[in-house]
Amino acid sequence: MLKKIGELSLKTGVHIETIRYYERLRLIPKPGRSEAGHRVYSESHAKRLSFIRRCRGLDFSLAEIRYLLQTAEADNPSCADVEKFSKKHLDLIRAKIRDLRKMEKTMKTLLSECQGNRALGCPLIDVLYEG
Amino acid sequence: MLKKIGELSLKTGVHIETIRYYERLRLIPKPGRSEAGHRVYSESHAKRLSFIRRCRGLDFSLAEIRYLLQTAEADNPSCADVEKFSKKHLDLIRAKIRDLRKMEKTMKTLLSECQGNRALGCPLIDVLYEG
DNA sequence: TATAAAACCTGTAGCTACTACAGCTACAAG
DNA sequence: CTTGTAGCTGTAGTAGCTACAGGTTTTATA
Known part of the structure; x- marks a missing residue:
């Protein structure tokens, strides 16, 4: 015990x-x-x-x-309080997901620039660096 | 300047x-x-x-x-290096998204337990606490 | 021109949620 | 009796900032 x-x-x-x-x-x-x-x-x-x-x-x-x-x-x-509290938390989680999905998209795009295109430096870095 | x-x-x-x-x-x-x-x-x-x-x-x-x-x-x-590096990072982002989606699901389920069911304490807390 | 407000400086401490020591004691197995 | 494991305390490190305190400098206004 x-x-x-x-x-x-x-x-x-x-x-x-x-x-x-x-x-x-x-x-x-x-x-x-x-x-x-x-x-x-x-x-x-x-x-x-x-x-x-x-x-x-x-x-x-x-x-x-x-x-x-x-x-x-x-x-x-108070169940009502907990519910409200948890809903706010759920919103936060969803916001994080949204942010990460945006990052995912951007990363994917950047990586697609990379394909084949290796002669003149790294396009991925160029995009980030030259903006 | x-x-x-x-x-x-x-x-x-x-x-x-x-x-x-x-x-x-x-x-x-x-x-x-x-x-x-x-x-x-x-x-x-x-x-x-x-x-x-x-x-x-x-x-x-x-x-x-x-x-x-x-x-x-x-x-x-080296574009190849950067590409590899970034792919790994993309994987990491995707893993985070997966984790958060799981949390989102669980939270949603927990919150659905809450609906109406307020007479005997808070079911959301019960599940977390007694589960 | 006087003065007040805004912007800058350094250095340090605080935040979250742990994790990793160092240096010690306790206890069980062989 | 030694060796290994598990426990103890207390402190410092991690990431990536952020927020002071207590000072100087620059700028805008009266």
């Missing part, structure tokens, strides 16, 4: 150093300690840590996760 | 502090100085800086840009 940091790391997929880092930031509560001073975690730590990891996987910032954790562990979390 | 840092910033769209930062990193050569010690830039600085900015806009790292600059200013830049 109770775990040391290595097991917790394996179970949750969060690096040991990162777990300690989250503790410093108070994203997870201070665990108990064994006699030798080793951290001892309970199931609730594992849950919280997995939550954080899932949120990170969705590109939420640690500040955002702090808010989500508060909400998740509140007595009556 | 010769510009002070403010004008260069306006012309290239790179923040003043960033220009000085790039100088520290030797991404742009040290400019001349006026009598009072103010930086004085030439057209070649502007060109180089714009190149950096365009590359940043394509998500190239400063280390990558360093390489591209070297190549761009070499006597006979």
Whole structure:
């Protein structure tokens, strides 16, 4: 049941150093300690840590996760708030996708200039450099 | 013709502090100085800086840009090398897009759980927290 | 011409989210 | 009894800026 940091790391997929880092930031509560001073975690730590990891996987910032954790562990979390919050986040993700798609397009165009055309320097660089 | 840092910033769209930062990193050569010690830039600085900015806009790292600059200013830049380099970068952009699309999908699913279902806590958080 | 505002200078510290040491102790296996 | 693994603390490094503090210089206005 109770775990040391290595097991917790394996179970949750969060690096040991990162777990300690989250503790410093108070994203997870201070665990108990064994006699030798080793951290001892309970199931609730594992849950919280997995939550954080899932949120990170969705590109939420640690500040955002702090808010989500508060909400998740509140007595009556306001679903409406979370929804609004998450919609904004979804918009952000979509904006990032749009930006990257633009880059992809430009890169593709630049690369197509490259084809065959190798006699006089690099057209790709020329376009970027001469503007 | 010769510009002070403010004008260069306006012309290239790179923040003043960033220009000085790039100088520290030797991404742009040290400019001349006026009598009072103010930086004085030439057209070649502007060109180089714009190149950096365009590359940043394509998500190239400063280390990558360093390489591209070297190549761009070499006597006979190897187009084949640049092409290979850029293809790898394009792959990276595409990988990022894929990741973000996955996130987008997940977020959409999570948000759809939210609809209407507000009586018993927040399903979005439940999935992340209990999942 | 006086003065105030804007622009410049250097140097340092802060941001995000980790990651990587150095240098130590604890503990289990052979 | 030694060796290896796992844990500990504390600090510094990473990328790419950004934001001061505390000073000088230039420029615009009264």
